[in-house]
Amino acid sequence: MTVYSAISSLIKYAHENELITLEDEVFTINRICNVLKIDTYVPEQSKDASLEEILKTLLDYAVEKEIIEDSIAYRDLFDTRIMDCLLPRPSEVINKFNADYKISPETATSNYYKFSRASDYIRTYRIVKDKKWIVSSDYGDIDITINLSKPEKDPKAIAAAKNAPKSDIKYPACLLCKENEGYAGRMDHPARNNHRIIPINLRNEKFFLQYSPYVYYNEHCIVLSSEHKPMVIDRKCFEKLLDFVEIFPHYFVGSNADLPIVGGSILAHEHFQGGCYEFAMAKAPIETFYVFEGYEDVTAGIVKWPMSVIRLSGKDKTKIAELVEKILNSWRFYTDESAYIYAETDGEKHNTITPIARMRDGNFELDLVLRNNITTKEYPDGKYHAHPEYHHLKKENIGLIEVMGLAVLPSRLLAEMGTLKNAILSNTDISSIPETAKHETWANMLKEKYCFTAENIDKIIEDEIGIVFVKILENCGVYERNEEGKNAFLRFCKSV
Numbered sequence: 274m275t276v277y278s279a280i281s282s283l284i285k286y287a288h289e290n291e292l293i294t295l296e297d298e299v300f301t302i303n304r305i306c307n308v309l310k311i312d313t314y315v316p317e318q319s320k321d322a323s324l325e326e327i328l329k330t331l332l333d334y335a336v337e338k339e340i341i342e343d344s345i346a347y348r349d350l351f352d353t354r355i356m357d358c359l360l361p362r363p364s365e366v367i368n369k370f371n372a373d374y375k376i377s378p379e380t381a382t383s384n385y386y387k388f389s390r391a392s393d394y395i396r397t398y399r400i401v402k403d404k405k406w407i408v409s410s411d412y413g414d415i416d417i418t419i420n421l422s423k424p425e426k427d428p429k430a431i432a433a434a435k436n437a438p439k440s441d442i443k444y445p446a447c448l449l450c451k452e453n454e455g456y457a458g459r460m461d462h463p464a465r466n467n468h469r470i471i472p473i474n475l476r477n478e479k480f481f482l483q484y485s486p487y488v489y490y491n492e493h494c495i496v497l498s499s500e501h502k503p504m505v506i507d508r509k510c511f512e513k514l515l516d517f518v519e520i521f522p523h524y525f526v527g528s529n530a531d532l533p534i535v536g537g538s539i540l541a542h543e544h545f546q547g548g549c550y551e552f553a554m555a556k557a558p559i560e561t562f563y564v565f566e567g568y569e570d571v572t573a574g575i576v577k578w579p580m581s582v583i584r585l586s587g588k589d590k591t592k593i594a595e596l597v598e599k600i601l602n603s604w605r606f607y608t609d610e611s612a613y614i615y616a617e618t619d620g621e622k623h624n625t626i627t628p629i630a631r632m633r634d635g636n637f638e639l640d641l642v643l644r645n646n647i648t649t650k651e652y653p654d655g656k657y658h659a660h661p662e663y664h665h666l667k668k669e670n671i672g673l674i675e676v677m678g679l680a681v682l683p684s685r686l687l688a689e690m691g692t693l694k695n696a697i698l699s700n701t702d703i704s705s706i707p708e709t710a711k712h713e714t715w716a717n718m719l720k721e722k723y724c725f726t727a728e729n730i731d732k733i734i735e736d737e738i739g740i741v742f743v744k745i746l747e748n749c750g751v752y753e754r755n756e757e758g759k760n761a762f763l764r765f766c767k768s769v
């Protein structure tokens with residue numbers, strides 16, 4: 274494909290994805306030519322090529338003409354600039370979203386999601402590389418994903434970022450700030466020229482809706498505060514979540530907890546995550562109903578889930594918010610030594626909640642996952658965190674997404690599991706291979722449990738990873754899944 278043919282193919286792509294109309298065509302071609310430093314455009318036939326192929330041709334051209342250096346970080350910054358040539362301004366995207374919302378909330382989100390993919394803000398051709406599977410468990414179908422679509426570390430980018438002049442002001446302050454919209458990026462910050470965000474109001478505060486560029490599940494959205502301010506779990510947070518599901522009743526939304534170890538990766542910027550997907554946790558039933566005094570009209574109970582979850586549901590969101598505030602305030606200061614729950618040690622607070630909201634049959638439903646981030650001599654990474662025997666598979670925080678029943682596993686695992694399978698099948702000493710040594714104890718246990726063949730090994734390893742993930746979730750539950758744990762859980766409910 275020549276550069277001219279790639280440009281006409283890109284124009285064809287823009288038409289097919291309703292990014293431009295006929296009136297925009299010449300204007301768009303000239304914008305693309307400007308980025309590519311072409312001053313004479315020669316029309317050529319478009320090709321039936323994928324977006325990835327078209328962009329590759331344009332990127333190769335830019336490298337050949339020495340417009341950019343040849344490495345992934347430079348390429349990602351540059352193709353984002355090219356894609357921006359096809360896109361409307363934020364106000365046009367917002368107007369379309371609002372017009373679609375008048376038809377239905379589903380129309381609005383569905384078209385905005387399509388747009389976020391067509392703009393290549395979500396790099397669909399990378400997302401398809403993610404490995405996904407489902408494992409059935411006592412708690413329902415658990416989703417597992419090995420994320421392979423996050424850009425690899427580029428040594429050239431790391432070196433360039435190191436040598437770049439340092440500024441006292443960090444702009445944008447973080448990856449979630451609204452200032453990312455249209456930002457050209459740098460070696461240590463992704464380009465967001467093709468990013469458009471939608472303003473929404475939650476509890477009279479300004480927020481923005483966007484999708485996650487990594488799409489861990491269908492229509493994985495992020496709701497971010499217009500201000501760069503820390504995550505806080507309080508009554509206002511619950512009210513914002515309930516407002517969100519009222520505006521988008523087909524989406525769930527949740528917040529990471531506000532403490533390290535049990536929180537997500539970005540605690541410095543208030544944000545929520547939601548989407549159009551039903552996780553195993555949402556399908557899990559209440560196994561023990563409980564009536565909170567004075568809140569008889571709110572259905573409540575303990576959910577059948579490896580972590581410790583209270584579910585509330587009712588028609589009146591103010592009433593629910595009021596009860597949640599009571600539960601949160603009780604939990605923040607709750608200590609039960611017999612269950613090894615300490616609200617505070619050495620002045621450091623440990624108790625918090627990971628909340629998830631959704632609408633179900635016209636009722637507001639709120640799941641409150643009780644969290645505690647205490648560390649002990651035996652568990653220096655956290656007592657209610659993945660225990661060390663499982664760190665070979667996952668040692669990262671169990672945040673909102675995992676809590677709901679989707680394991681997001683590190684990309685290193687794919688290669689490691691490939692090597693491990695070969696070692697098992699060829700009876701090679703697992704401890705002698707650096708990549709698999711850490712999986713030895715687990716693999717030996719599996720070797721005793723199964724008779725491995727080339728046909729069954731993939732499925733067994735996938736299932737067993739799922740089993741470990743459920744055990745990790747049980748580790749994170751503050752109450753054990755037995756009679757004693759349940760009694761301790763009910764003791765807390767009574768204390769509310």
Ligand SMILES: [Zn+2]
Nearest residue numbers: 447450501542
């Ligand atoms: Zn921020």
